[in-house]
Amino acid sequence: MPLNRPNRKIIVLDFETTGLDEFQCSNVSCAALDVEHPDEQDMFNRRCRMWVGAEIGSGSLERNRFNFEQITDRRLITDEQLMDCYMYWAKNHPIIDGQVPIFDTRFANAALHAYGNPFMFYSGENLQDYFNEHRKNRGVQEMKYPNLTTIGDYCGLPIEEEAHTARIDVLLTSECFSRFWDGKNLIKRYKDYSIPIYLKK
Numbered sequence: 001m002p003l004n005r006p007n008r009k010i011i012v013l014d015f016e017t018t019g020l021d022e023f024q025c026s027n028v029s030c031a032a033l034d035v036e037h038p039d040e041q042d043m044f045n046r047r048c049r050m051w052v053g054a055e056i057g058s059g060s061l062e063r064n065r066f067n068f069e070q071i072t073d074r075r076l077i078t079d080e081q082l083m084d085c086y087m088y089w090a091k092n093h094p095i096i097d098g099q100v101p102i103f104d105t106r107f108a109n110a111a112l113h114a115y116g117n118p119f120m121f122y123s124g125e126n127l128q129d130y131f132n133e134h135r136k137n138r139g140v141q142e143m144k145y146p147n148l149t150t151i152g153d154y155c156g157l158p159i160e161e162e163a164h165t166a167r168i169d170v171l172l173t174s175e176c177f178s179r180f181w182d183g184k185n186l187i188k189r190y191k192d193y194s195i196p197i198y199l200k201k
Contacts, residue, residue, distance in 0.1 A: 001133050005181035006125060010035045012177065013086075013096045014169040015104050016064040018050050018071065019057025022110035026050035027079045028064065028071045030086055031166035033174050038186050044089045045167045048082035049073055051114075063164055080115045083108065087119070097124040099148050099173045127151060127173050130180045138198060148172055155179045156196045 013032040019025030032044040050056075050071045061067060077085070086108075096105045101123040108121045131151045132142040143150065148169060149159050155176045171187050178186035183201035185191045 001129060003130060003133060003137075003180050005177075008095070009093055010097050010125065010177070011090055011093055011095070012098050012170050012174045013101070013104050013108075014098055014166040014173070015107050016066070016164075016166045017060065017107055019055050019060050020103075021055065021057075022106040024055040025057060025060075026054035026071075027082060027107055027111055028066060029166045030082055031170040032086065032090065033170050034090075035174055035177065035186065038174065038188075040171070040187070040189070043167070043170065044086055046082055046085055047076055048079045049076040051079055065165060079111050083111050083115075083117070092119070094120065094122055095124040096121050097126075097177075099127045099151070099169065101126055125177065127176055127180075130177065134180060134199075151176055154196070155199065156193050157190055158193060 011032050011034050013030065015027050016029035017025050017027055027048060028050055029047045030044065031046075034042070056068075061071070096108060098104055105121045105123045112119055112121075127148075128146055128151070131146055131154060135154075136142055152159055152172050156179070157172060157175060171189065175185070175187045175190045178184055179195055179199045183195055183199050185195070
């Protein structure tokens with residue numbers, strides 16, 4: 001696969017959810033960044049309350065750094081409203097790019113269809129594929145299901161205390177994409193982290 005930047009709009013998205021089953025579990029947080037506008041102030045970043053009766057998978061809240069009271073707070077918008085807000089922000093852009101976009105695409109479509117919205121999202125660029133393709137091109141063994149910690153380290157990036165919030169995952173993923181595509185910095189907060197020599201163009 002080519003490691004060049006695709007010639008289309010790229011929106012990196014990440015959901016935090018209460019588990020892995022898109023039909024039984026709920027979105028609780030969503031962040032997204034249009035890589036053409038990489039300022040953190042321009043990104044999408046919203047939380048919502050889980051829908052009543054959604055399952056909470058083992059370890060999911062610990063990973064997302066939420067507790068039960070936070071994800072059931074009635075002051076938060078619903079997951080339906082979260083999707084409406086995202087689609088407005090993204091201008092109905094149908095492609096989801098990210099670390100593992102098939103996961104986020106499944107949750108996005110499940111949330112829409114649960115409320116009768118026929119719109120369909122599609123999976124785009126997968127950061128794990130870029131990571132393994134780059135390693136293969138260097139003669140390094142591929143890894144099965146590398147996580148963002150591993151990929152970020154390969155790209156010379158820190159793993160922050162906030163890691164695994166949707167916002168930080170989107171910023172890290174976007175920066176990794178830029179380093180694979182162009183060998184360049186994209187996100188201002190990561191400008192002082194050296195780009196490894198094997199990623200420079």
